[in-house]
Amino acid sequence: MKVLSWLTIALVVLWAVVPALFTGYDPLAGVPAEKLRPPSLEHLFGTDAVGRDLFARVVHGSVHSLSGAFVAVAVGLLAGTLLGLLAGSTGGLLDDAVMRVADVLLSVPGLLLALTVIILLGPGTVNVAIAVGIGSVAAFARLARSEVVRVRRSDYVEAAFGSGGRFPAVLWRHVLPNSLGPIIALAALQFGVAILAISTLGFLGYGAEPPTPEWGLLISEGRNYLATSWWLTTLPGVVVVAVVLAASRISRSIGRDRT
Amino acid sequence: MSLLDVRDLAVSYDARPAVQGISFTVEPGEVVAVVGESGSGKTTTAHSIIGLLPPNATLDGGRILLGDSDLATWSTRRMESIRGAQIGLIPQDPSNSLNPVKTVGAQIGEVLRIHKRGDRRTISRRVVNLLTRVGLPDPETRARQYPHELSGGMRQRVLIAIAIALEPRLVIADEPTSALDVTVQRRILDLIDDLRAEFGTAVLLVTHDLGIAANRSDRLIVMKDGRIEEQGPSGQVLSDPRAAYTGQLLRDAPALSVREFRAVEQTPEEPTAEPAIVVHNLVKEFRVGRRPFRAVDGVSFEVRPGTTHALVGESGSGKTTTARMVVRFAEPTSGTVTIAGAGTVAAPGTAAGVGTVAGAGAVAGGRAARDFRRHVQLVYQNPYSSLDPRQSIAAIVEEPLRNFRLGDRAARRRRVRDLMERVALPESLLDRRPRELSGGQRQRVAIARALAVDPGVVVLDEAVSALDVTVQAQILDLLEELQRDLGLTYLFISHDLAVVRQISHTVSVMNKGRIVEFGTTQRVFTDPRHDYTRELLAAIPEPVR
Numbered sequence: 169m170k171v172l173s174w175l176t177i178a179l180v181v182l183w184a185v186v187p188a189l190f191t192g193y194d195p196l197a198g199v200p201a202e203k204l205r206p207p208s209l210e211h212l213f214g215t216d217a218v219g220r221d222l223f224a225r226v227v228h229g230s231v232h233s234l235s236g237a238f239v240a241v242a243v244g245l246l247a248g249t250l251l252g253l254l255a256g257s258t259g260g261l262l263d264d265a266v267m268r269v270a271d272v273l274l275s276v277p278g279l280l281l282a283l284t285v286i287i288l289l290g291p292g293t294v295n296v297a298i299a300v301g302i303g304s305v306a307a308f309a310r311l312a313r314s315e316v317v318r319v320r321r322s323d324y325v326e327a328a329f330g331s332g333g334r335f336p337a338v339l340w341r342h343v344l345p346n347s348l349g350p351i352i353a354l355a356a357l358q359f360g361v362a363i364l365a366i367s368t369l370g371f372l373g374y375g376a377e378p379p380t381p382e383w384g385l386l387i388s389e390g391r392n393y394l395a396t397s398w399w400l401t402t403l404p405g406v407v408v409v410a411v412v413l414a415a416s417r418i419s420r421s422i423g424r425d426r427t
Numbered sequence: 428m429s430l431l432d433v434r435d436l437a438v439s440y441d442a443r444p445a446v447q448g449i450s451f452t453v454e455p456g457e458v459v460a461v462v463g464e465s466g467s468g469k470t471t472t473a474h475s476i477i478g479l480l481p482p483n484a485t486l487d488g489g490r491i492l493l494g495d496s497d498l499a500t501w502s503t504r505r506m507e508s509i510r511g512a513q514i515g516l517i518p519q520d521p522s523n524s525l526n527p528v529k530t531v532g533a534q535i536g537e538v539l540r541i542h543k544r545g546d547r548r549t550i551s552r553r554v555v556n557l558l559t560r561v562g563l564p565d566p567e568t569r570a571r572q573y574p575h576e577l578s579g580g581m582r583q584r585v586l587i588a589i590a591i592a593l594e595p596r597l598v599i600a601d602e603p604t605s606a607l608d609v610t611v612q613r614r615i616l617d618l619i620d621d622l623r624a625e626f627g628t629a630v631l632l633v634t635h636d637l638g639i640a641a642n643r644s645d646r647l648i649v650m651k652d653g654r655i656e657e658q659g660p661s662g663q664v665l666s667d668p669r670a671a672y673t674g675q676l677l678r679d680a681p682a683l684s685v686r687e688f689r690a691v692e693q694t695p696e697e698p699t700a701e702p703a704i705v706v707h708n709l710v711k712e713f714r715v716g717r718r719p720f721r722a723v724d725g726v727s728f729e730v731r732p733g734t735t736h737a738l739v740g741e742s743g744s745g746k747t748t749t750a751r752m753v754v755r756f757a758e759p760t761s762g763t764v765t766i767a768g769a770g771t772v773a774a775p776g777t778a779a780g781v782g783t784v785a786g787a788g789a790v791a792g793g794r795a796a797r798d799f800r801r802h803v804q805l806v807y808q809n810p811y812s813s814l815d816p817r818q819s820i821a822a823i824v825e826e827p828l829r830n831f832r833l834g835d836r837a838a839r840r841r842r843v844r845d846l847m848e849r850v851a852l853p854e855s856l857l858d859r860r861p862r863e864l865s866g867g868q869r870q871r872v873a874i875a876r877a878l879a880v881d882p883g884v885v886v887l888d889e890a891v892s893a894l895d896v897t898v899q900a901q902i903l904d905l906l907e908e909l910q911r912d913l914g915l916t917y918l919f920i921s922h923d924l925a926v927v928r929q930i931s932h933t934v935s936v937m938n939k940g941r942i943v944e945f946g947t948t949q950r951v952f953t954d955p956r957h958d959y960t961r962e963l964l965a966a967i968p969e970p971v972r
Contacts, residue, residue, distance in 0.1 A: 324812065331800060333830045337830065341818075341826075342815050346817055
């Protein structure tokens with residue numbers, strides 16, 4: 169399962185990097201005569217209402233979804249870990265303040281939070297990614313803090329202070345590396361979640377503008393033909409599901425290796 | 428016929444052999460001690476007799492004869508009828524061997540209920556009897572209490588009550604006292620002795636402590652690497668060991684080998700020399716609920732340079748808190764600690780004159796606090812937790828040098844090599860991680876790290892307590908050698924009087940936050956003046972006293 173998950177992710181990353189290797193069709197230019205063809209050898213995923221090859225659109229769309237997810241995870245990981253590290257290592261008032269804000273953020277549904285941020289930032293691919301990232305800051309911060317608090321109490325951290333270590337040096341050299349395991353696992357999990365969230369926002373029309381082939385947008389566009397052309401929604405959906413499952417699987421294996 | 432006859436027993440964990448064909452017998456009413464270092468297979472042997480091996484262990488061969496029946500062939504179901512009824516077990520750690528959400532009485536009653544000994548009324552009467560028998564005052568109240576309301580010694584008594592509830596013919600005691608203070612230890616061992624005399628129960632005593640084995644057993648089995656090195660009557664094995672390994676164990680065990688006292692007069696320093704450590708009227712209060720609790724209550728002592736001063740006491744005596752205040756990991760509530768060359772630390776808010784460093788920010792903080800770290804270093808009890816698992820040995824030893832920016836990269840490398848040589852570790856270990864090293868090697872790494880910045884004072888907090896006796900002896904020798912060569916001053920925190928006798932020049936005996944006796948080691952051990960000191964000394968085996 170682990171190998172299969174890594175293969176899935178590797179394939180999707182390759183799609184994003186060298187789409188031309190996987191499909192000869194243009195994702196934007198349609199051939200009206202070949203509209204709404206069901207999947208066949210010629211068109212693996214069939215074609216859409218204006219005769220564009222759906223597989224080409226999924227392949228070319230992966231770069232938007234993946235980079236969006238990457239930015240989202242990066243925002244959440246960096247901001248969350250930094251906040252958690254500060255809260256956990258200094259304690260006191262700062263700790264309380266950060267954690268109460270995190271509590272509030274965690275109590276709001278993630279999608280609602282992302283939507284709120286988008287309303288503030290305005291729609292667009294990058295903004296969607298940032299919004300989704302902000303939605304996951306609280307989760308990262310809380311996890312990072314709990315790990316830091318655990319490591320902070322250990323003998324070797326005290327020994328590091330005992331051998332003359334300054335606060336930032338000890339944080340960087342001992343606390344951070346030893347707290348990172350579960351945070352990396354959460355990042356892998358969040359990657360899948362972010363793809364789903366970005367697709368959801370794309371579906372709702374807050375992300376990429378048509379005709380950009382973003383995964384959520386593809387599913388959304390196919391919705392109008394649900395009764396007649398099942399492949400337009402189902403096949404991009406299957407791709408999204410596969411990537412999300414693979415990410416969560418990898419996350420679990422990281423989590424297990426680290427503990 | 429023997430009560431228990433083990434023949435050619437072999438056990439392995441995931442195909443790695445742990446016990447390799449051992450044979451011994453236990454006669455009725457006899458105490459047989461199994462001694463050995465960690466990994467020698469002694470606990471595995473004990474657990475295979477009572478059928479409680481972990482799932483990854485397999486019984487590769489041999490017979491375990493209890494009377495006529497061979498337990499090695501028995502199913503788990505069938506073993507259940509014997510556990511408790513025929514063989515009782517006293518587990519190692521009283522703090523996690525009892526169920527925290529059930530009363531003590533219910534847990535003793537459980538073994539009686541499982542084996543269907545009487546109805547509820549008779550069981551609860553028997554529970555009270557048992558608690559009385561193991562020497563717990565006010566047994567009716569105790570039966571209704573939960574484990575967390577009892578002290579470690581009381582919990583161990585409860586576990587003994589469970590083990591003897593059905594008057595088994597054999598009791599297996601797996602390190603029954605290693606988690607307990609010495610005075611409590613002695614009372615528990617006395618209790619086991621009494622019960623044996625009363626019921627004629629045979630005892631298989633598994634222990635790493637040769638002192639206990641020597642004093643409490645009729646016969647001794649010495650194990651190493653899953654084999655029996657030597658067995659025979661205890662007196663004979665101890666006075667005339669035939670296996671070389673037994674001889675080494677006896678030499679290394681601080682409790683059995685009488686060494687010369689280390690006399691203060693032998694140190695080269697002038698008697699008028701400034702003391703290396705002066706602790707004056709040190710107090711530490713913790714708030715527990717509304718009442719303040721004094722962990723350290725007016726402690727004062729002085730240590731002369733180049734000597735070792737030991738703080739001895741049982742758990743809760745305040746010795747570790749005192750040590751932590753000396754190394755400034757804790758702030759004193761009042762009082763001062765002066766380290767020669769590193770200034771004085773006083774309680775925050777008190778005026779202590781020039782050269783005073785406020786305790787605030789001691790852990791992380793200012794320049795002066797950091798400078799202090801060059802003079803005083805701490806070595807921890809547990810070498811498994813005091814080294815960062817993600818760093819290489821080279822990085823660990825180098826860290827203090829990097830912190831103080833001593834020398835360039837090449838100079839630091841050289842210094843690390845020197846330090847490794849000093850603590851007698853091969854250079855090949857430099858690239859390894861702590862988990863690839865043995866306990867003794869790790870403790871050497873911790874000592875090397877402490878010595879990196881040339882401190883004058885090293886505080887050793889139970890630094891050898893987690894180690895096997897032979898390793899312990901090596902580390903103690905190393906510490907002595909380092910002290911001779913580098914003129915180090917040690918503050919040695921320990922609960923183990925035998926070790927203290929061997930390493931220290933002067934001793935402070937602590938009890939309930941106060942120093943009850945202070946003097947040279949020789950004076951305190953040969954002519955104790957305080958009752959508590961006498962009690963502590965009475966708890967350790969004969970030769971050392």
